[in-house]
Amino acid sequence: MPPPPGHRPTDDWARPGYAAGVRLDLSASAADLTARLVDIESVSGSEGPLADAIEAALRDCGHLSVARDGNAIVARTELGRPRRVVLAGHIDTVPVAGNLPSHLEQGLLYGCGASDMKSGVAVQLRLAAEVTAPAMDVTYVFYDCEEVESERNGLLRLSRNNPASLAADFAILLEPTGGVVEGGCQGTLRAEISADGERAHSARAWLGRNAIHEAAGILNVLRDYQARQPAVDGLQYREGLNAVGIRGGVAGNVIPDECVVTVNYRFAPDRSGDQATEHVREVFAGWHVRVTDVAGGVRPGLGSEAAASFVRAMGGSPRAKLGWTDVARFDSLGVPAVNYGPGDPSLAHSRGEHVAIAAVLECETRMRTWLTG
Amino acid sequence: MPPPPGHRPTDDWARPGYAAGVRLDLSASAADLTARLVDIESVSGSEGPLADAIEAALRDCGHLSVARDGNAIVARTELGRPRRVVLAGHIDTVPVAGNLPSHLEQGLLYGCGASDMKSGVAVQLRLAAEVTAPAMDVTYVFYDCEEVESERNGLLRLSRNNPASLAADFAILLEPTGGVVEGGCQGTLRAEISADGERAHSARAWLGRNAIHEAAGILNVLRDYQARQPAVDGLQYREGLNAVGIRGGVAGNVIPDECVVTVNYRFAPDRSGDQATEHVREVFAGWHVRVTDVAGGVRPGLGSEAAASFVRAMGGSPRAKLGWTDVARFDSLGVPAVNYGPGDPSLAHSRGEHVAIAAVLECETRMRTWLTG
Numbered sequence: 001m002p003p004p005p006g007h008r009p010t011d012d013w014a015r016p017g018y019a020a021g022v023r024l025d026l027s028a029s030a031a032d033l034t035a036r037l038v039d040i041e042s043v044s045g046s047e048g049p050l051a052d053a054i055e056a057a058l059r060d061c062g063h064l065s066v067a068r069d070g071n072a073i074v075a076r077t078e079l080g081r082p083r084r085v086v087l088a089g090h091i092d093t094v095p096v097a098g099n100l101p102s103h104l105e106q107g108l109l110y111g112c113g114a115s116d117m118k119s120g121v122a123v124q125l126r127l128a129a130e131v132t133a134p135a136m137d138v139t140y141v142f143y144d145c146e147e148v149e150s151e152r153n154g155l156l157r158l159s160r161n162n163p164a165s166l167a168a169d170f171a172i173l174l175e176p177t178g179g180v181v182e183g184g185c186q187g188t189l190r191a192e193i194s195a196d197g198e199r200a201h202s203a204r205a206w207l208g209r210n211a212i213h214e215a216a217g218i219l220n221v222l223r224d225y226q227a228r229q230p231a232v233d234g235l236q237y238r239e240g241l242n243a244v245g246i247r248g249g250v251a252g253n254v255i256p257d258e259c260v261v262t263v264n265y266r267f268a269p270d271r272s273g274d275q276a277t278e279h280v281r282e283v284f285a286g287w288h289v290r291v292t293d294v295a296g297g298v299r300p301g302l303g304s305e306a307a308a309s310f311v312r313a314m315g316g317s318p319r320a321k322l323g324w325t326d327v328a329r330f331d332s333l334g335v336p337a338v339n340y341g342p343g344d345p346s347l348a349h350s351r352g353e354h355v356a357i358a359a360v361l362e363c364e365t366r367m368r369t370w371l372t373g
Numbered sequence: 374m375p376p377p378p379g380h381r382p383t384d385d386w387a388r389p390g391y392a393a394g395v396r397l398d399l400s401a402s403a404a405d406l407t408a409r410l411v412d413i414e415s416v417s418g419s420e421g422p423l424a425d426a427i428e429a430a431l432r433d434c435g436h437l438s439v440a441r442d443g444n445a446i447v448a449r450t451e452l453g454r455p456r457r458v459v460l461a462g463h464i465d466t467v468p469v470a471g472n473l474p475s476h477l478e479q480g481l482l483y484g485c486g487a488s489d490m491k492s493g494v495a496v497q498l499r500l501a502a503e504v505t506a507p508a509m510d511v512t513y514v515f516y517d518c519e520e521v522e523s524e525r526n527g528l529l530r531l532s533r534n535n536p537a538s539l540a541a542d543f544a545i546l547l548e549p550t551g552g553v554v555e556g557g558c559q560g561t562l563r564a565e566i567s568a569d570g571e572r573a574h575s576a577r578a579w580l581g582r583n584a585i586h587e588a589a590g591i592l593n594v595l596r597d598y599q600a601r602q603p604a605v606d607g608l609q610y611r612e613g614l615n616a617v618g619i620r621g622g623v624a625g626n627v628i629p630d631e632c633v634v635t636v637n638y639r640f641a642p643d644r645s646g647d648q649a650t651e652h653v654r655e656v657f658a659g660w661h662v663r664v665t666d667v668a669g670g671v672r673p674g675l676g677s678e679a680a681a682s683f684v685r686a687m688g689g690s691p692r693a694k695l696g697w698t699d700v701a702r703f704d705s706l707g708v709p710a711v712n713y714g715p716g717d718p719s720l721a722h723s724r725g726e727h728v729a730i731a732a733v734l735e736c737e738t739r740m741r742t743w744l745t746g
Contacts, residue, residue, distance in 0.1 A: 094624050097572060116574070147626060186576060190625055199470060201489070201722035202637045203559060203696035205613040208723070212616035212634070213596045219589030240578040243585035244625050249618025251467050252563055252637060252666075253520060254722045256617060261585070264575045264625060293625075323576035349574035349627045350581070 022049060024057040026129035030122045030364045031109065031357040037091075037118040038102040038111035044092040044152070047071040047144040051091060054142050057125065063132045064140075067165065071144035072154040074165045075128055077137050084137040086171035086335065087128075087367075088155070088326065089121045090146030097351040110354040115343030119355040120174030123342065123364045127371060134371040139168060146326065149190070150295045155326050159333060170306035171330040175323070176343025179359050181311045182321035183235055183300030183338055185328055189265040189276045190244070190293040193218050193284045200255045208255035212248045215259040218287060219243065222263065225283065230268045233300045235320035237268035241283070262292075266322070269297035295324055298331045306336050313370045314340055323348070395422060397430040399502035403495045403737045404482065404730040410464075410491040411475040411484035417465040417525070420444040420517040424464060427515050430498065436505045437513075440538065444517035445527040447538045448501055450510050457510040459544035459708065460501075460740075461528070461699065462494045463519030470724040483727040488716030492728040493547030496715065496737045500744060507744040512541060519699065522563070523668045528699045532706060543679035544703040548696070549716025552732050554684045555694035556608055556673030556711055558701055562638040562649045563617070563666040566591050566657045573628045581628035585621045588632040591660060592616065595636065598656070603641045606673045608693035610641035614656070635665075639695070642670035668697055671704045679709050686743045687713055696721070 022040055024033065042050040051071035058066045064075040071091070093113035102111030109119075121142065128140045143154030150156060159166055175182075195215040200208025227239040241263060248259030267276040273296040281289050301307060302318055311318055321327070321339045330337035342363035347353045395413055397406065415423040424444040431439045437448040444464070466486035475484030482492075494515065501513045516527030523529060532539055548555075568588040573581025600612040614636060621632030640649040646669040654662050675684060675691055684691055694700070694712045703710035715736035720726045 094627055097623075147624065149625065188576070188626070199723050201696060201718070202613065202615050202617055203561070203639045204611075204719055204721075205615045205639075206611075207719050210595075210615055212619050213592060215619070216589055216592035216596050219586060219592060222583075223586045223589050238577075238579075240575065242575050242578045242583055242628060243621075244575055244627060244629060245622025246585050246588070246619055246632060247622075248616075249620075249635065250470075251520065251722075252522065252617050252635070253561070254467055254617060255615060257724075259619060262622065262625065266576045266578075323574060345574070346577055346580050348577075349624075350572050351630075 021056065022053045024053050024125070026057050026125050030126050030360045033122040033125060034114065034119045034355065034360055035102045035104070035109055037122055038114050039100065041096060041100060042092050043095050044145050044148045047092050051144065054091065054125070058128060061129050064128060069158055069161055070154060072158050073142045074158070075140040077134060079137050081135070081137040084139060084168045086139045086141055086166060086168040087124050087174060088141040088143070088171060089117050089124050089174045090144065090154070091121055091142050092144050092147050094147050094349045099351055099353060107357050108354045109357060110352065112353060114355045115176045115353050116348035117175050117341060117343055119343050119360045120176065120341035122360065123367060124174055126364050127367055131368060131371050135373055138371065139165070141166065149293045155329050159329060163333065166333055166335070168335050170310065171335045171337035172310070173325050173327055173337060173339045174341035175325045175339045176341050176345045176348055177321070177339045178344050179342060179363060180316035181314055181318040181338050181340050183302045183318050184232070184269050184298045185321040185323065185325045185339070186237055186239070186269065187267045187271070187273060187276055187297035188295050188324040189267065189273065189280060189291060191263055191280050191289055191291045192260050193263055194258060194260045194288040196288070197255065197257045199250065199257045202253045202255055205255050211256050211259040215248065215261060218261045218284065221283060228268065230270055232268055232270045235300050235318070237320045238322055239268055240266045267297065269299045272296055295328060297324065298328045301336055304336045307338055310338060310370070314366055394429065395426045397426045397498070399430050399498050403499050403733045406495040406498060407487065407492045407728065407733055408475045408477070408482055410495055411487050412473065414469060414473060415465050416468050417518050417521045420465050424517065427464065427498065431501060434502050437501060442531055442534055443527060445531050446515045447531070448513045450507060452510050454508070454510040457512060457541045459512045459514055459539060459541040460497050460547060461514040461516070461544060462490050462497050462547045463517065463527070464494055464515050465517050465520050467520050467722045472724055472726060480730050481727045482730060483725070485726060487728040488549045488726050489721035490548050490714060490716055492716050492733045493549065493714035495733065496740060497547055499737055500740055504741060504744050508746055511744065512538070514539065522666045528702050532702060536706065539706055539708065541708050543683065544708045544710035545683070546698050546700055546710060546712045547714035548698045548712045549714050549718040549721055550694070550712045551717050552715060552736060553689040554687055554691040554711050554713050556675045556691050557605070557642050557671045558694040558696065558698045558712070559610055559612070559642065560640045560644070560646060560649055560670035561668050561697040562640065562646065562653060562664060563635060564653050564662055564664045565633050565635050567631060567633045567661040569661070570628065570630045572623065572630045575626045575628055578628050584629050584632040588621065588634060591634045591657065594656060601641065603643055605641055605643045608673050608691070610693045611695055612641055613639045640670065642672045645669055668701060670697065671701045674709055677709045680711055683711060687739055
């Protein structure tokens with residue numbers, strides 16, 4: 001049994017057989033630590049064991065004050081520095097796709113969450129444990145349920161329960177960016193588009209109306225959809241409108257009277273959540289549209305002094321963040337934020353997800369230099 | 374707790390509070406009895422309480438020998454008559470669609486199963502209880518799981534466990550036929566047609582391939598399909614190919630890599646199960662096709678002496694049975710069979726399913742006259 005949230009671990013933790021809890025060795029390399037994190041399965045909603053392990057490891061660091069909220073953990077230096085930065089990352093993953101446990105192959109670590117974003121979390125943990133005297137105070141945030149609807153997001157919960165714990169001058173999300181700073185983020189909207197029909201016995205189908213056949217129209221709209229690719233504040237965004245789920249059917253001999261397609265619209269930050277909603281309703285005019293979840297994007301904002309100095313320190317040319325990230329949450333809290341992490345964003349959520357060991361180590365080195373500079 | 378299968382009820386049944394079991398009064402009119410049967414919910418797989426009630430009521434009839442097999446009941450007269458006829462009906466229904474309890478409106482009884490086929494079962498029960506000296510021996514068969522895949526069918530189970538109990542010179546299925554004899558039956562085939570794709574993060578959909586969008590092609594085939602309407606032995610059949618289910622999706626932010634459409638092909642009895650399978654594979658050439666369930670149809674066979682005499686006694690012009698029924702099962706046991714019952718087949722499996730009280734009473738009268746003639 002893992003210890004209750006907030007429990008302060010003692011030597012009992014090390015006693016064999018004490019607990020099913022797992023331990024993390026933060027003195028291991030960021031590469032080894034990433035593999036360890038990947039192997040602790042943490043699909044959204046099931047982050048408990050990983051959160052326990054992270055909490056226990058951070059509580060062993062005497063220079064940090066640690067607090068827990070559900071499966072989110074906040075660890076802070078309290079050095080009285082004039083500036084404070086947040087390093088944040090989510091600890092959950094999308095559902096496993098036959099890609100656990102992790103394995104290493106020619107310098108690449110494969111496994112669910114390797115890119116999105118346990119390699120970033122590994123860098124956070126390494127820095128938290130080893131940078132005991134940073135040039136600015138640092139708040140390390142590890143949170144749950146980022147990969148699901150925004151209402152369950154652990155950072156949202158933290159921002160409601162204890163907004164002061166997230167206060168800072170600047171925030172970095174260690175989401176996968178391929179080692180360059182990615183500015184802003186696209187918004188995301190989910191909606192259920194449904195076709196209806198009329199039930200009948202399937203031996204006399206002409207007496208009913210088949211809702212699944214009607215839904216061909218919805219899928220044809222999706223298949224033919226031309227997504228926008230606008231430039232916003234000098235960065236190139238790329239939208240997308242996709243089915244992410246479909247369901248329909250009553251029984252094996254009944255013409256079904258409903259078919260529901262769940263769509264996900266990713267929209268550039270020149271469009272608000274309301275405008276995105278209106279767009280989806282227009283695209284599916286004639287169908288039933290129920291918007292279930294909207295999270296607006298954020299314009300890049302790389303003009304701020306904090307962002308600009310971070311970009312200079314990390315090198316490379318910044319580009320647009322296509323995925324929605326919690327830079328939007330920090331933006332709404334008044335904290336300028338960017339994305340910067342070792343993973344390759346194009347591999348996130350794919351079966352073949354992996355991360356280059358060299359990229360993880362380089363990210364750690366650059367961040368460490370910047371924090372201690 | 375209902376009594377165990379095969380338990381012989383005693384007076385304890387009538388003692389208030391003895392059991393959750395319900396009682397059927399077979400001296401009530403066929404109309405009242407139909408309403409009572411409709412109100413005892415019996416979706417396929419959940420026929421226990423109704424089977425218990427039917428068994429108990431039949432065991433009260435001294436002129437019948439009663440046996441039970443799972444949720445199927447067989448009640449027989451043993452009068453040593455030279456000929457034996459089977460009257461058979463299934464006691465299960467498709468899933469309830471907000472259409473319970475039953476209600477009576479202008480001579481029509483509404484409710485799940487009213488047409489398919491609790492009105493037929495009510496006629497069977499009335500005849501079983503009251504026709505104590507029929508001109509031919511009668512076997513009354515009540516069985517479960519007709520509305521689901523054929524492997525679960527209660528009549529199939531009976532035919533394997535005790536084929537002798539189904540032996541007869543002729544069989545009548547009291548399936549809904551609108552009060553005319555319906556000959557033969559169409560076959561039915563179910564298959565899963567699937568589209569595949571490649572997972573990716575839905576913010577970078579172009580890196581994957583959306584299986585749900587691909588499935589538009591499957592639905593377009595179904596929407597454009599032209600069904601055959603062949604004449605077989607003088608009766609007009611009408612085929613159909615329909616989606617009865619669809620599923621796909623991994624998570625709200627993942628491009629899905631699989632979408633599965635379940636289709637139901639109803640085919641005329643001039644086509645065998647193998648030919649139907651081949652046809653479906655041709656229609657969906659280029660997709661993954663997995664046939665899960667095939668039950669062949671039966672040609673009308675109204676030329677047999679037994680069938681012809683029954684048709685004369687019931688009156689009207691016989692027509693083709695479009696739904697698959699267990700006439701096919703009797704056919705395979707060497708027992709000629711037809712469909713004849715009070716329900717309207719076009720209402721089966723619809724939300725507004727109902728039966729005309731007058732039709733139930735007329736069916737009972739005609740059958741009673743024929744049995745005693």
